[in-house]
Amino acid sequence: MNRVTYKNIQKDVLNRINTKEWEPGDLIPNEEILAHQFGCARATVNRALRELALAGVIDRKRKGGTRVSISPIRKALFDIPIIRKEVENNGNLYSFTILSTKKRILNKIEGLAVETVHKSNETPYAFEQRWVSLKIAPGLRKLNLNSVSINEWLVANIPISKGTISFCSDTASERESSLFNTHLDNALLIVNRKTFINQELVTKVRLSYSPGHKIETAI
Secondary structure, X not given: OOOOOHHHHHHHHHHHHHOOOOOOOOXXXXXXXXXXXXXXXXXXXXXXXXXXXXXXXXXXXXXXXXXXXXOOOOOOOOOOOOHHHHHHHOOOOEEEEEXXXXXXXXXXXXXXXXXXXXXXXXXXXXXXXXXXXXXXXXXXXXXXXXXXXXXXXXXXXXXXXEEEXXXXXXEOXXXXXXXXXXXXXXXXXXXXXXEEEOOEEXXXXXXXXXXXXXXXXXX
């Protein structure tokens, strides 16, 4: 029998959360019970849960037990912005349009490739090109994609443990030039982001913004 590692435990806990076996706010079994279930030392369980707590997936309280976080992203290593809130915080009306959706295999994992235009007062604000794992986010199969943006749905429903983000500028493609009503040689701000549950890719997204866009963050 293979030795159970803390990563095995993390994967199992995240799977129970993603499949809604454990709902946001649910109290999960204590370390002693989990150690018995996995056939491992309590210290191994402690490490697994401690790292998930640091990532914001669960909340641990000394006398209150361990619960699935109500808002799992808020304590993550970085916040995933909700584009709707960005637009509305500037006092503008948010809307979005799905340009295309199709199934796409990436690294042997079935996923959904979606292109979305996010709008501010009906003017294109950001162009999103996203792939999301249907293994990690099977709820997307039944989701009405016109009811809520995938960006917002993922933040609300899928906890993450780590991610990468990069910023760069690039000249507008023909499609972006048309969407943003700008010249082909104009520079656009590009944000590339990947998020993971342990080593499994949840989603990868490329966001291009209209000319002159800036991003502010706190340090």
